[in-house]
Amino acid sequence: MNFGRREKIGLGFFLLCYLTAVYWVWTRSSPLIRERPVTIRIAHWQIEAGPPDGIDAIIRRYEALHPRVKVEQQLIPGIVYKQWLRSNLAGGTGADIIEWGPWIEGVRDVPARYFEPITAALALPNPYNGGTPLEGVPWQQTFKDGLGGQRTDSPDPGEIFGVTLCEVSVRLFCNRELLREVTGSTRIPQTFDDMRRIFGQLDAYNLRSGRQPVMALAGAKDNNEWLQEYLLMGVTMGLNFTLDDPGSLFLANRQILAAYLEGRWNFRRPEVKAGFELMREIGRHMKPGFQQLSRDEATREFMHGDALFIFTGTWDATSLRRLASFTIDALRFPQPTKDDPVVGRYTIGRFADGGGVTAMAMHLNKASPHKAETLDFMRFMTSMQGSQLFTDGSGWLPATLGVKIPPEIVSFLSPQDGYALCQPYSIIGSNATMQFSRNMHLLTGEHGSVDKFTAALDEVMPEAVRSDLQSELRSLLMTIRTQDGRTIAHAQLSGAAVAGRNHAVLREVMECGETISEATALQMRCQLEQTAPTK
Amino acid sequence: MILATGNTCRRGAGFHHGAVLFSFPPPFCRTAAWWLLLLPAAAAEPGLTSVWQDIAESRSHLALVQLDRLADQNDRGAQLARAAAMLDDQPVTDTGLREAEALLVAVAGGTDELAAQATYLQTRLYQMHFAQPDFPKAAELLRALAARLPQSHWAQLGLVKLGLLQLYALPEPSGPAARLAVTEALLARITEKSLQRDLHLQLGLAGVFWKQPLAGVLEHLLAADRIGGVAGQASEDLIAQIAELSFRDGQDAQARQYYERYLREYPTSGRCFTVRVRLQMLDERAAAAKGARP
Structure with a gap:
């Protein structure tokens, strides 16, 4: 190959450019990849007044601490959340942090498919708690309930997928001025009998006032379901203990589903029917047709002074207080006691009205391109500092221990003074919940009755419950299957150095958790086989 | 340009x-x-460390991309990594799993760590990954692994997995007591403490599932607790279970010890109310026993 003068100049010029570029890349190219700006997104459906402000406060502080990380908040209305969730996750465009709840119908498989388990990270202290009373405490133990609720919702008993932002309880919110008008005093109901008495006084008030009748309870499908779940949970607490074979003082949905298939309980059991009777009694104090209305309608009814009480979660409290033109009291709903004529003989004592249960669970998207930054933000968000910002901005109770509670929401706190064993039997799985809801008119409708309702449930529930247990099993298997390769990987990365030792610990933790999950899956498989309908 | x-x-x-x-x-x-x-x-060109890192962090697809760029595709470590990544590279199909199995079989010859890991993963295909599991085949492979490399961690872990199959899935032995007995026999072959613990725990829980006498169940749960280090939420459950099952079995002193330990270790749990009620019931039982004594 003969080079002429032009070629030599060209080659020299090329080499000069190349060397300059190399020099530039190695010495001046900045920031390096790990230091370049990143944007992470957090998506949730809490568009009520409060939470977006709280999260915004967290984001502002975090961005000040980490200028290269930008955090965007995506507010997705609840009415389209399910569709948004499914389409974005399937399309790989989901946010980095995503709120999820097991009660959203048809998305039980989402954690197993799309979320990253964070169990190992939860076993280590949260660095953002340094210098606080929570310094050195494993992250999981910095939550009020130790993330017990997340464990219930996890498709895998050995793994936890979400961290929570708030503590929720259910409350009876009362229009104080209207209460005085109706009863002549502002004395709040202490017992369930007091509630019945107020219902009677309200009938008399409606007769003498001549105005549009005031309902005792603001009515909507959602509010009715929350109240029914609450009442049913109390009546069935004794039954729960009989189903808790392993003695863990805790029941997962899969245990209740399996027990149903094994014939250990059904909707005709006397305590369940008594619970339905109570639900029917309460339902009569909501306006006709409430099953067709959403929670916004109930809020509007209460705000207009057309209902004396609204039963809802503390998630609505900030909206109610910011919007109301009257004084609102947040009361603990008076629970039926052992002398109650309808459910008394099945009542074993007080049951929890939410105290200690944390919610608004945020999950790490498995497909997030910035997992390290995202997990770091999740740590900050749930640290004492982050949680304080959230509480102050949102008016919601914090999920994290040690956070100062503003005086105006102290009444949302529930002491540990009641049994907390499981979810109510109406929301044990997607299909069961759907059937329960679909047949509700047979209980609360004008011509409805407990017998009509239970007869309908008897017909549809065996198939629905079986399908829900199968779905639980599928989700569990899905999470277990992802662990074998990861276990071997941690073994390969194990070594004498600090990082290597961490991998060895992770391997052992994963093996232990996987064995527990696998045994659970095999038990469920046995239960499905043993209770399979005969052909 | x-x-x-x-x-x-x-x-x-x-x-x-x-x-x-x-x-x-x-x-x-x-x-x-x-x-x-x-x-x-x-x-x-990526090193295998980076590939394993991706697999450990659930980025199997990226791991496979990296593996495609490796110079030596026949390296046994690379073959094992490829098979491990294929187990979680969606969409996972039986055809893909068969390809992974072929790689695992190629690596499994020999007696080194890679061979043990590859054989273990092969057993997992039959136990967990194929659309239709083949439990007898998985058990056969697990027994062969334990016979060939008895001291390997993966063979030891395999014995725990074999235990699960015997407890719930294999057709023989069929009765609950026999299932538990044949699985208890595996304990003697497991030398790693953490794996002994895991099998003890499973024997206890299987005893509950198969409605066996609580005294036997508690022996295994207590053994698991003595070894310690149960992962995550299961450790909290274990303390509650020992307390509650002891309570039901009338072993009041032991029940009290574990209820009190539960309150100390998990003071914010929603279960604390029930635990306090149980402690009151223990007090009442003790008072009644004292009153009945001549």
């Missing part, structure tokens, strides 16, 4: 071999272009 000038361009040739950049003779351009392309590729 702004130097598209010179004869090459004017001739309208050479784009496909990089000569477009300079007015050099095509053979030179071709060689230079290939070198330029290869330099960054060679510099970025």
Whole structure:
């Protein structure tokens, strides 16, 4: 190959450019990849007044601490959340942090498919708690309930997928001025009998006032379901203990589903029917047709002074207080006691009205391109500092221990003074919940009755419950299957150095958790086989 | 790439071999272009550590991309990594799993760590991953692994998995007591403490599932607790279970000890109310026993 003068100049010029570029890349190219700006997104459906402000406060502080990380908040209305969730996750465009709840119908498989388990990270202290009373405490133990609720919702008993932002309880919110008008005093109901008495006084008030009748309870499908779940949970607490074979003082949905298939309980059991009777009694104090209305309608009814009480979660409290033109009291709903004529003989004592249960669970998207930054933000968000910002901005109770509670929401706190064993039997799985809801008119409708309702449930529930247990099993298997390769990987990365030792610990933790999950899956498989309908 | 000038361009040739950049003779351009392309590729050739890191962090697809760029595709470590990544590279199909199994079988020959890991993963295919599990085949492979490399961690872990199959899935032995007995026999072959613990825990829970006497169940749960280090939420459950099952079995002192320990270790749990009620019931039982005594 003969080079002429032009070629030599060209080659020299090329080499000069190349060397300059190399020099530039190695010495001046900045920031390096790990230091370049990143944007992470957090998506949730809490568009009520409060939470977006709280999260915004967290984001502002975090961005000040980490200028290269930008955090965007995506507010997705609840009415389209399910569709948004499914389409974005399937399309790989989901946010980095995503709120999820097991009660959203048809998305039980989402954690197993799309979320990253964070169990190992939860076993280590949260660095953002340094210098606080929570310094050195494993992250999981910095939550009020130790993330017990997340464990219930996890498709895998050995793994936890979400961290929570708030503590929720259910409350009876009362229009104080209207209460005085109706009863002549502002004395709040202490017992369930007091509630019945107020219902009677309200009938008399409606007769003498001549105005549009005031309902005792603001009515909507959602509010009715929350109240029914609450009442049913109390009546069935004794039954729960009989189903808790392993003695863990805790029941997962899969245990209740399996027990149903094994014939250990059904909707005709006397305590369940008594619970339905109570639900029917309460339902009569909501306006006709409430099953067709959403929670916004109930809020509007209460705000207009057309209902004396609204039963809802503390998630609505900030909206109610910011919007109301009257004084609102947040009361603990008076629970039926052992002398109650309808459910008394099945009542074993007080049951929890939410105290200690944390919610608004945020999950790490498995497909997030910035997992390290995202997990770091999740740590900050749930640290004492982050949680304080959230509480102050949102008016919601914090999920994290040690956070100062503003005086105006102290009444949302529930002491540990009641049994907390499981979810109510109406929301044990997607299909069961759907059937329960679909047949509700047979209980609360004008011509409805407990017998009509239970007869309908008897017909549809065996198939629905079986399908829900199968779905639980599928989700569990899905999470277990992802662990074998990861276990071997941690073994390969194990070594004498600090990082290597961490991998060895992770391997052992994963093996232990996987064995527990696998045994659970095999038990469920046995239960499905043993209770399979005969052909 | 702004130097598209010179004869090459004017001739309208050479784009496909990089000569477009300079007015050099095509053979030179071709060689230079290939070198330029290869330099960054060679510099970025991934190591297996990076591949395993991706698999550990659920990025199996990225791991497979990296594996495709490895120079030595026949390296046993690379083959094992590829198989491990294929187990979680969606969509996972039985056909893909068969390909993974072929790789695992190739690595499994020998007696080193890689061979043990590959054999273990092969057993997992039959136990967990294929659309239709083949539990007898998985058990057969697990027994063979334990016989061939009895001291390997993966064979020991395999014995725990074999225990699960015997407890719940294999057709023989069929009765609950026999299932538990044959699985208890595995304990003697497991030398690693953490795996002994896991099998004890499973024996206890299986005893509950199969409605066996609580005294036997508690022995295993207590053994698991003595070894310690149960992962995550299961450790909290274990303390509650020992307390509650002891309470039901009338072993009041033990029940009290574990209820009190539960309150100390998990003071914010929603279960604390029930635990306090149980402690009151223990007090009442103790008072009643004292009153009944002559």
